[in-house]
Each structure stands twice: as structure tokens, then as C-alpha cells.
Amino acid sequence: MNARFLAALAAASTLALTVPTAAQDAPKPDAAAKPAPAAQVRTRDLAGTFGGQRIAYRATIADTILSDEAGKAEAVIVTTSYVKTPADPTRPVFFIYNGGPGSGSVWLQMGAFGPKRVAIPSDAKDDGAPPYPLVDNPESLLDVADLVFIDPPGTGFSHLTQGTDPKKYYGLRQDGRAVATVIRRWINDNGRWNSPKFLGGESYGTTRTAMVADELEGSTYNDVGLNGLILVSTILDFGAEDTTPGNEMAYVVTLPNMATTAFYHGKVEGTSAAAVAEEARRFAIGPFATALLKGQDLPAEERASVRKELSRLTGLSEEYLDQANLRVTDQRFYKELLRDRGLTVGRLDSRYTGRDYDNAGETPDNDPSFYGIDAGYTAAINSWARETLGYQTDREYQAIGREPGRNWDWSLDGSGRAAYLNVAPLIGQALRQNSQLRLFNAQGFYDFATPFFGAEYSLKRYGIPQDRITWKYYDAGHMMYIRDEDRAKLSADIRAFIRAR
Template sequence: MPPVKEAAAVVHRQWTTQGKTLSYTTTTGHLTTQPLTGGNAASMFYVAYTLNGEQTAQRPVTFFFNGSIGGIPAVFLNILGWAPIRMRANTGTPAHPVYPVGPSPDSLLDKSDLVFIDPPGIGFSEAIAPAKNRDFNSLDSDASAFRDFISHYMAVNHRTDSPVYLYGESDGAGRAAVLTRKLNAIGMPPAGAILNSPATGRYEISCTPKYDPERFYSCAARVLMAAAVSHYYGLVGKGIPQSQFMNDVMKFTHDVYLPQEAEALKKQTLLPDETITRLAEYTGFDKKQWQKVPVYWDVVASPVDKWISLAHLDCTDFNNRNEGTGDCPSTGYDWRKIQDEPSAHLPQMKNLYRYAQNIYASLLGYSSVSDYALGTQKSGEGWRFDTVPVWADAMKDNKKLRILTISGYYDEMAPFYSAMLAFSDKSLDASRIWTTVFEGGHQTYLTEQSRPGIRAVIDRFYDAGAAANSNHKFFQIPFESAGVTFRSE
């Protein structure tokens, strides 16, 4: 597209949270990136929620972006997550859905101004000629566009003294790592990075059954996911509180299973019989199936055609996901039954974008002659990588950078234990990293009972950044109220 005006729709509203009524401004529009290194320019669409009457020099600005290899807009984190308005689950029928939209008491707006950004070629964002959208397909060019947007946004809104926070979801965690390094380099170091269901490049979905001391292969995350789902449905750990049960399984997995798995893969042997017995007890799976692990992980690798039958759950309606009903696991985003998975009761992706476009027009005063572009995975370079060394470099360059990870028990795409293992790496400063786990799947914030607890943790994260002692120590969050933390010594 040719150069565009940086016009925006501005709406003033009030929002009530914790007994306080606050006035805020919503700004919806485009900013043209100002390439700092001779790169391509883009007109990037954003929605900003800013609190009125605050001392902006001390007030944080948090920039939100989704993931899926760069190809998903921030609409999920926006109108389904942390904005002061939120779309709720269907109150109608599958045939005639009704998705109420109204104020959200769980927004993060009382702690930080919120800016939701769509990458070039996604949503309403577009490359500016002569550049094309595909020029932003690589992670490096994508992160450069976000860097240029953030620096421009902070300048034109006179916020250059405000603390910067990044909130990346899924593969957005990889973008956040590279983006942090780029912001460090231009003298705008982020105060913190909040990583929701982070893809780390370690111990993840592929669950590759091979031994390689130079790589980070492990299928341990599947042990914990299977245990969590089985406990959710009362198949294991009967009478034991979830907190106690999952802590027991994590200790077993970390202290017993992990080292034995590495040894078994190295020698291509099976696990000790005692370990197999405990795996069966913790997961509800048949002991005969576990006898083939870890060399033949495919026997428990797929939740769709393995987990339900092994856990003895009825699975009769897998193909009826759009109805929000059924006994089978929903997707890799959540291992629970479809009927228990929150996103099944919200608009599916194509319809969600249509609803979002209507919300932008009716509530935020923004309309466009273009359709809100569907997210598609970018095919460029660099999106799948080991993020830990990048975070280690970023933390060395930025001594005040802190990291908070938020994961869901039932998420296969970015398993919670994978994040725990990755961010407990010895190359990282553990005193500046908080890892948490909540009830839920990949989009953890969609789970109604978890969102207040997630917000409480994020609030503490912001408060610690504002404290005089920037080296706030790692703390233990009470599991029952706000998640569970993990740190390997």
C-alpha cells in the first residue's frame, strides 16, 4: 500500500475495577514505522487503552502481540483477554450464538497502558510500497518492524520515559526475545517480558524420541499433561488436591523420569519397571503402553487417538467441535474434552475476526474499507529456534529485565513443563524469572476461574518493577489461589 495518514479513532470511556471507577481513552488506528536501520516501512494497526490523568513518566506501557509463527493478530489478547472490554462465551445456542461484549474487571489497565499490535500483512496492518507484506515474513524483519513501531509510538505519544513491557503469546515469545534484544540495542530496554504459553524451542510438541546431548529433547511434558488431565476427570489421585498431586508428579518427573529418559534414549533401552508402574499410576494409562516409552513415544504421543482410549474416556463426537460439545480432546491447544475447553464456546477464528471488525466499528469508532485479514503462518526464516540463548544475552545486556511465564496445564502446543525447564536454564538469572502454571490450555486467560489469578500475578510483576529494589527475588505463589512456581536448583 502507499503511505497512509496516521489518523486514529479516539473514544473516551469509564471502567470499574475493584471498587474504583477510572476514565480511559481508546485510540485505534495506524502508525507508520520509521525504519531505524534502512529496512522496510509498514503501516501497523494498533488499539491502545490509556488511563487518563496519570503521571505517564512512571506508568508502564505494555505492547501485546500473538504468535503462530507471526501470523495471528492481537485480537485474542485484546477482546478475549486483557482489554477493559471483553467478549464472553456463547450464551445462545450453537446454531444461534450470542457472544456478549462488555466491561472486563480483569483488565490490566489499572497497572499499565495497553497497546495491541498486528504484524504487517495481518489484521489491518500492511507493508508500505515499495515493500511487500512478504518482506516481513522472517522473524528478524518482523521484530524490526515491531521495534520501529514501539520506538515511534513512544516518541509521538511523549512516553519515552515510561517503562516498556512486552506481552507475547505462543510463538510471540520468540518475537519477544528478538525484539527485546533489538530494543536493548537502541537504548529502550524493556523492564519486563510477559510470556503466555511461550514456545521456547526446547522440550516441546515434537517430543522427538532420540538422544542428542547438543539438543534439548524430552517427552517429560507429556507425562505431566496426561497426569493433569486424568486428575481433572477424577481418574487418578482421587481424594488428593490438585496442588499436592501435581507437585508430586512434577517432583517425580524432574528427579526420576528425566534422567532415566535421557539414559534410556542414549542406550536405546526401556525404563525401569518401578518407573513404569509410577507412570501408569500418575496418568491412568495402561502399564503395557508405558513399557515401550521412551523409545517408542508414539504409543502415547497423540491425544486425539491415544489419550482418551488409554484413559478410558468415552470419545464419540470428535468431529463436532464447532458445536462446543463432545467427549474427545479438543485440539493440541487443550487436552480436555471439547465441552470443557473454553475456546470451543467462543467464535472460531474466521468468525472471530468478523466480530472483532464489528467491535472496532461499533465500540471503538474505527472502520475500514478493508476486511480484517485472517492470520496465516509466515513462511520466513527464524521462527523456530532455541530462545534461551537469546534471553540469556538480553538479560546480560539489560540488568533490569525480568521475565514472567504463564502456562496452562492442558496445553500441548507449548507445554507448561517445557517452559519450566527452559527458563530454569543456568545461563539465565533465576532471580529475575517467575514461572507460573494455571488451570487452562494454550490461551490460559480464556479460563474464567484462572483469569483473576493470572491478573494477580501480573499485577505483582508490575509492582515489583516499580519498586526501588529492581532485583525483586523469585517468590512462591500459593498454588491454590494463583498458580504454581517451579525452579530447578
């Protein structure tokens, strides 16, 4: 046994023997009676140039503690806010989060809208190794609105306290209620009840927006009016994009993405991604959808015609399409499109390419558009929050936390995941019940995670007023802001949307 270990053990034993009898006889505290966590608040006064204006602002990273009816702390929710100084109680405020459902707000904060951003390659190249430059972000929206980034339970530094049942926070309705509570608390604490309010997120964050809007103003007793919903890379109808065998809509809504991706990689001809997308939309909702719905009644001549046009639009061979019965899943497409080059394409952003262990598989080993950027973002948020803003914690920042997803309740009523999940009707209800509420929808042409045609399909159905929806498209993928030109365009588009209230 190690001599140093023995010496330490002897010292510890001696110390134990010298403890006074009174201390030994004292009652042990109840292990369950842990003190409530203290809310941490860190602020810094900073300045920057945003939208061409020099802005002084206060950056605040703070804990919001959510408790049960008995007052026991259940969750610690971390927000990072940027408020122009001096504070203006009538200035617009934009509440922002990401998706996942286990994703922290790092992506929109350090990539698009925060006062600082991480500089990674704009041309769909790997972000490499540290150091990753943290630079000023002139595209930040601080010139038109105060910004509040929210990390919902189980994301970022936010967490459930020991003993809290995950079922109380991890789910469509539960998460929406928690985020709405944090928003109400922030509004109250900062005296912003009469400020114009915008709400939005990315990916599952668009689903969260539907749920939070319903919590804030969806019933008689909810009291927070909203001016705008800002959706980035929208997913509202999960049933339409589910590739379970027999669901034909999944092939319909992803076809335009296959066409734009094939165009980007030189597999099909076209004048622009937008033009190719429009051509693919018409074919997808017309002859292609008709052919799929006919199933085994599809005549051979019609099948041949559809197969030929599908090959022209996707860059896949007619032989391959015939073997797949005209139904190519997104996973197969990633592998097949550039198989002749020994490359796979990305899911989040199909401009990215990667090399697998071998070239013979059905699906890719990984998503090159995620591992190409994740290290830079994680380094940036930790550096900014810990070293610049002074947030102190030994917890790891959960950029993509697994715990929420493993415990997520995907039902609207708490009964378990429904066979068909679509929260778009909640968006329609919010627009119908608030005549001044407007919707902004941003989609990337190369995003397979939340296909742009799927967003259009879900938001153009009956019950959703179309005259208050703004549609914008970008020549990038799920996180279109990683491309310099599209980050500037996204910022300008949202800035115009907020100003138009």
C-alpha cells in the same frame, strides 16, 4: 445472453465512444506508482471500572506505516491503545501482542486485558453461535498501566502493501525489528520516553518478546530500557518440544501435561493439578528421562518399572505404552486418553473434549479447544474495532493468519530454520544487561501447545538470573483467561508484578 447485461454493455460502449480525444491521448499513469496509504486514526473517550478504580481513558485504533529507505510504504501496522486521561508521561505502559506467528492481538485484548471482553463459557464448553456478549472487563490492567495492543505484520488488520517482499517482515528477526519500530514510534508520538515500560505476549508472542527486547535494548545502539517482560504460555526452546523421532526431550517436557490432564478427566488419582504436576516433574526429569536416554540398552526390569509408573501418571495402559516404546506423542495422547468414552482432548486446553468422525484413529480430527472459542473472539474484535471505535477497512481481521507462517524465516541470522532453535539465551542476556529488568511467566496446567515444564526447562538453564523471575500457574490451558477464576488471578498477578517495579 441476459437482456439487462446487454443493456449495460451497450451503455458502457456508448460512454466509451463519447470520451474526449484529449483524454484518450493522455499518458497512462505508472501502474507501480501507487499513492502511499493514508494512516487511519480513530479515537473515542470512554470510561470504566478496572481493578476497583473508575478510570477515564482514550481508546485509539491507528495505523503505523513502515517504509523502506526510499520512502515507499511497505507495511501498515495497526495498534489499539487505551490511555488513561488525562495522560501521564510517567505512567507505566504495557505493549502487548499475541503469537502464531500469524495471530492477531484479539485473544489478549478481548479475552484478558482490554477494557471489554467477550463472554464465552468458562467451563470448557463450546462458545455456540452469535450473538456473543461483549461485556465490561473489570480485570483489565488499565488501573496500573496504559495498554498498547499491537497486531504485527500479517495479523489482525495489519498487512504488507502490494509489492512488498514477505521476507522483509515474516521472520524471527524481521518481525522483532518491525514491532520494535512500532513501539519506538508510539513512545515518541505519545511523549512516553520516561514511562516504565513492560513488554509481553502469549505463545509465539513470548518468542517475539525475546526478539523485540533484543531489538530495543540488546546492543550498544538500542535505546529503549524495559522494566518487565510478561510471558503468557511460553515457548522459547523449539528444539526441546519437537517430536521428530530421536528427540527424547519432547516426551520429557510433555509428560507433566499428560499427568494433569489425566487427573482432570478422572483417569488418575491426586489431590490437585499442582500436586500431580510436581510428582510428574520429578519422574519426568529423573527415571523417565534416564530410561529414554538408555535407548535399546534399557534393561527389561527397569523398562517394566518405568512403564508401570508412566501408566499410573498418564492414565494410559501399560500395553499401549509398551507398544509405543514408552514414547507417546501429544497427538496420540489426545486420542487415546478418553478413547473408552469416545472423546478426544484439546491441544490448547486439554480440559475441552470433542467427538471425531470415528473412534479408531491415531490422532484427533481437530482441536476442540480452538473451535470451541474462535467464533466468539472473531465476532468480538470486529464489532469493537469497526462499530465502536470506527475503524474502516474492507480487510478481514486475521485472528490466525496463514500468510506469515507460510513465509516465516525461523533462523536468528536469516539463513533458514536452524536445526535447534532456542531464543531463551536472549532473555538471559536482557536480564543480565539490565539489572532492574524482571520477568513474569504464566503457564496453564492443561496447555499442550506450550507445556509448562518446557517453559521451566528453557528458563532455568544457566545464564538466566533466577532471582528476578516470577512463576505463576493456572487451572486452565493455553489461554487460561477464558476460565473466569483464572482470568481474575492472572490479572491480579500481573497487576502486582507491575506495581512491584
